[in-house]
Amino acid sequence: MIKAAILGYGTVGSGVYNVLNSNTRLVNERAGREIEVKYVLDLRDFPGDPVEKQLTHEFDDIINDDEVKIVVEVMGGLHPAFEFTKRCLEEGKNVCTSNKELVAEHGLELMSVARENDVNYFFEASCGGGIPIIRALNDCLTADDIDQITGILNGTTNFILTEMAENPGVSFGKTLKQAQKKGFAERDPGADIDAYDPARKIAILSSIVFGSSVDYKDVYTEGIRGITSEDIRYAATLGYAIKLLAEAKRTEEGIRVYVAPFLVDPAHPLYSVNGVMNAVYVHGNMLGDAVFTGAGAGSLPTASAVVADVIDAARHDGKRAYCGWKHDEKLVLASNDGIRRKNLVRIYTEDEGKANKVFSPDGFLDTISLGELEDEIAFITPELSEEEFDNKVRAFGKVISRIRFY
Ligand code: HSE
Numbered sequence: 001m002i003k004a005a006i007l008g009y010g011t012v013g014s015g016v017y018n019v020l021n022s023n024t025r026l027v028n029e030r031a032g033r034e035i036e037v038k039y040v041l042d043l044r045d046f047p048g049d050p051v052e053k054q055l056t057h058e059f060d061d062i063i064n065d066d067e068v069k070i071v072v073e074v075m076g077g078l079h080p081a082f083e084f085t086k087r088c089l090e091e092g093k094n095v096c097t098s099n100k101e102l103v104a105e106h107g108l109e110l111m112s113v114a115r116e117n118d119v120n121y122f123f124e125a126s127c128g129g130g131i132p133i134i135r136a137l138n139d140c141l142t143a144d145d146i147d148q149i150t151g152i153l154n155g156t157t158n159f160i161l162t163e164m165a166e167n168p169g170v171s172f173g174k175t176l177k178q179a180q181k182k183g184f185a186e187r188d189p190g191a192d193i194d195a196y197d198p199a200r201k202i203a204i205l206s207s208i209v210f211g212s213s214v215d216y217k218d219v220y221t222e223g224i225r226g227i228t229s230e231d232i233r234y235a236a237t238l239g240y241a242i243k244l245l246a247e248a249k250r251t252e253e254g255i256r257v258y259v260a261p262f263l264v265d266p267a268h269p270l271y272s273v274n275g276v277m278n279a280v281y282v283h284g285n286m287l288g289d290a291v292f293t294g295a296g297a298g299s300l301p302t303a304s305a306v307v308a309d310v311i312d313a314a315r316h317d318g319k320r321a322y323c324g325w326k327h328d329e330k331l332v333l334a335s336n337d338g339i340r341r342k343n344l345v346r347i348y349t350e351d352e353g354k355a356n357k358v359f360s361p362d363g364f365l366d367t368i369s370l371g372e373l374e375d376e377i378a379f380i381t382p383e384l385s386e387e388e389f390d391n392k393v394r395a396f397g398k399v400i401s402r403i404r405f406y
Pocket residue numbers: 126128129153154155156157184185186192197296297298
């Protein structure tokens with residue numbers, strides 16, 4: 001028997017409680033022993049909920065109980081999650097978390113505290129919801145030198161983009177509300193919409209793949225706030241989908257990491273990843289290509305990954321598990337300026353002549369028109385570096401929108 005505590009009884013915490021109670025026999029069998037939830041910490045009361053038996057409002061009940069060997073931190077946010085996690089690790093308790101904000105900000109420090117105290121800090125659910133990607137990188141793809149990882153790492157924005165593509169005319173705000181209702185969105189939806197959440201996730205994944213810490217604040221991050229139903233209609237006319245991609249890639253110039261919306265070709269495996277689904281494409285020097293896909297957000301999928309960590313923590317009680325993210329030094333990222341891509345650019349029809357001169361090497365651009373939008377057209381630029389594109393926009397003046405081709 002091993003005793004556990006859950007910090008937070010919100011969307012993920014209640015999911016963890018539910019998974020442990022629904023799949024008790026399987027979980028115990030796979031852990032090799034019985035896992036019992038002794039405490040659930042929350043500030044709120046839950047009258048009539050079975051959790052009442054284990055509910056406490058005092059963190060001290062947990063930290064002072066030597067029987068508790070596994071703590072599930074699913075409170076979200078940095079404080080007091082950081083302080084609670086650190087104290088648990090210092091007291092020799094394993095910690096399993098879905099808190100990507102905390103892992104991206106203090107993961108390395110918490111892993112070092114875990115190492116000093118001979119326990120584990122597991123965070124499978126911090127990236128890709130229910131998809132087993134961290135364990136795949138740490139335990140399964142260990143024979144490979146991985147040079148690229150590209151993912152749809154945010155369920156909320158993928159859900160919004162899919163809804164907008166499937167129901168032309170549906171508003172951004174209405175779709176975001178639906179995502180919030182379904183328990184996909186962050187408390188601050190800006191973390192999803194402005195893409196800080198996938199930036200944190202790709203920073204965590206690339207720290208594991210490349211060994212040194214990638215600071216999510218160094219990741220070029222562009223969200224989907226500016227994407228309109230017109231952009232999606234242009235994309236559909238071309239046969240493409242707009243996806244918010246997070247990518248880390250080793251190049252001759254160094255390691256580049258960025259998050260931005262891209263036009264994705266139907267032949268690409270990430271094109272057909274829709275709704276709340278996430279997917280991670282990995283390229284290894286021996287493996288070649290692999291794609292991991294599954295539910296990227298929501299109570300039970302996220303809880304499934306957390307409980308898998310709880311099982312791993314029970315299996316590793318007294319032993320340390322391997323993690324690829326191990327070096328203290330910060331990875332200095334290469335600039336994205338040199339990446340060359342085509343771009344879809346929307347402009348006002350009256351500016352077509354100027355666009356031909358500025359954007360086309362031979363002074364003639366093929367334009368795309370949506371018909372009903374009479375005062376605007378779109379065109380595809382030749383491959384340009386970021387710097388070249390910015391210089392051309394400076395020479396041209398204001399464009400309505402620009403989306404990069406992947
Ligand atoms: N808000 C996050 C998402 C939750 O939509 O992907 C899962 O990390």
